Amino acid sequence: MFQIHPQLAADTLPVLTLGVSQVLLMNDSRYPWIILVPERTDLRELHDLNEMDYRLVWAEIRRTSLLMTDLSGAHKINVAALGNMVPQLHIHVIARQMTDAAWPAPVWGKGDAVPYAPESLNNRISLLREAFQAS
């Protein structure tokens, strides 16, 4: 049975599920940062997805990137599937600003996450859910 990896579950909040991927919000208020996790068991690599799922996941990445650009006015979207630490296939979609905490470096390994305040977290998730549903 498909389950989100415990490390991803600990670091994120669920937003909604698309056709293939669960959309998770990284609980780090320094960056608008979405993680997509295809709901398929035993995948580590993007190319482990079958061809149909691979296409669908890339369509979901595109949809997420466009939506994050609209919501955040991002200077740059970073898309990455790394998975060196957490083996479950997951894709980062991060809206970067030239004023953010890590710019122009990648976000990984730069200081500690700054969790959202509870109310702002709920607002953020509602906003994202509505934006995905409208997209």
Place this chain on the structure above:
Amino acid sequence: MFQIHPQLAADTLPVLTLGVSQVLLMNDSRYPWIILVPERTDLRELHDLNEMDYRLVWAEIRRTSLLMTDLSGAHKINVAALGNMVPQLHIHVIARQMTDAAWPAPVWGKGDAVPYAPESLNNRISLLREAFQAS
């Protein structure tokens, strides 16, 4: 007219051109590291590609990932489109080993590139070119 960004041109060697992307080898012998640059002008984001090109580029990423896995016996493939420093759209496909210089961190910003020796560079490019042509 399409031109590879000078920074990418300085850091890489050309391998061959696929349907949409130029395949470049990063001149850093610490990691098998390919950069794909879609031959389209004025693109910064993956989602700037039109839908047809977007699909083709993702098929090229898949092809590159599989080929790199075969050639290197990679423990993990890292796929990323960042572009915070070099604005021209380019996609990293990096074969990672648990013994490599940055593992398990991402490769960016970890020490300096170690260029290939000239002969080993030529061999590497030939090997890659043959592998792409056979794939």
